[in-house]
Amino acid sequence: MSYGLNSILKKILPTGLFYRSLIIVAAPTIILQIIITIVFFDSIWIKANKGLTRSLVGELKTLSDIYTGNDPQQIDYLTGQFKFNFDFIINIKDESLPNINKERKFSPMDRSLRRELKSAFGTSNYWFDTTKYDNEVEVRVRSNDKTIQILFPRERIAPSSVRLFIFWITLPSILLISIAIIFLKNQTRPIVNLAKAAERFGKGDFMSGIRPSGASEIRKAAYEFDRMAKRIDKHLKQRSEMLSGISHDLRTPLTRLKLQLAFLNQKDLSVKMSKDIDEMESMLNSYLQFAKSQIQEESVATNINEIFNEIIVQKNTKNLHLELPINIILVARKNALRRCFNNIIENGLNYAKNVYINISKTANNLNVFISDDGPGIPLNQYKNVFKPFFRLDESRNLNKSGVGLGMSIAEDIIRSHGGNIELSESKYKGLQVKISLPL
Secondary structure (H helix, E strand, O other), X not given: OHHHHHHHHHHHOOOOHHHHHHHHHHHHHHHHHHHHHHHHHHHHHHHHHHHHHHHHHHHHHHHHHHOOOOOHHHHHHXXXXXXXXXXXXXXXXXXXXXXXXXXXXXXXXXXXXXXXXXXXHOOOOEEEEOOOOOOEEEEEEEEOOEEEEEEEEHHHOOOOHHHHHHHHHHHXXXXXXXXXXXXXXXXXXXXXHHHHHHHHHXXXXXXXOOOOOOOHHHHHHHHHHHHHHHHHHHHHHHHHHHHHHHHHXXXXXXXXXXXXXXXXXXXXHHHHHHHHHHHHHHHHHHHHHHHHHHOOOOOEEEEHHHHHHHHHHHHXXXXXXXXXXXXXXXXXXXXXXXXXXXXXXXXHHHHOOOEEEEEEEOOOEEEEEEEEOOOOOOHHHHHHHOXXXXXXXXXXXXXXXOOOOHHHHHHHHHHHOOOEXXXXXXXXXXXXXXXXXXX
């Protein structure tokens, strides 16, 4: 029972901290004002209205009795007194009561007036209208085969203090809730900024400085997050620089070895050693590429279609088929994405005859599908493909498998953008790589 109620409340109530805090502050104030208003109307206003209406109907009953069994001079005198003392407008008409019912069913004033008139004059000897005039109420009663029309001020049965009460009970509530909104906005803004900074940092966009603000706990959390982010960023830069430096420094002895091999008389040995050196150089190039993928790059508005068109021009092959039904702009690190897509397409061209690229878009994500008609990958090897230096081809044939960093680099780039990369079987019986990036 309670679990079902909690599920319903979670669906109805807002999820944001600001709106939840606003409900915590505003709900008690609103409920309290509603209770006060109900109590006021029930115990004060309705009772006061009932007393005023009963007093007025008593005056109308007295006026009706005057017109029954009295001489004209006395009637004129008493009518004049009623007009002067009670501010009545009285007219005598030789007509029947109107048949149109002007009573408002949900008006406390109309209900109270009907109840008292019915008690004093019966069910069919009266008629009233509270809507025809703005400041007056019209009542008609039958007396001595005559219809007496009486118009009296509305304040006689509707105290004007009710409007002031509603005004003064509503205005403070609005003022208090407005003040609460301002303070809650100032308190939740630092949390929102910290969440945005964490999201950007998770996507690889390190913010140079986070200014702590808000409550002391929020300031401390922002300060510690800034310190943590700087330590992680420093560690990543040191690792990338170290890997890049090692790879770069090894190029010099490899170059000297190539020169020395060129002067060897034993050509067979020279060719074999040259192949080994070429393999080592290819590995170093892959290490350098991996190091470059770790270097911080600013995110900019990037046209995804242009990236794929550049790759097609670079590859210059008819075996690469591109289908771009829509033009998509994504805020991302352009060079990193180009390196990611290029690695996946290069793998497809190495192992398959044709590679097919398709793009689709949802409300929150950009989906890139890169499929081929090659031999594919066994299902139990999908996770291993993204491990650094892992290769399905154990023969170390450089023309196909490289050193096993291409897919690892691609996954690292996609993850750093907050996206996801998945492998599956393509409709061409080969491999399909699905890349999802948040818009």
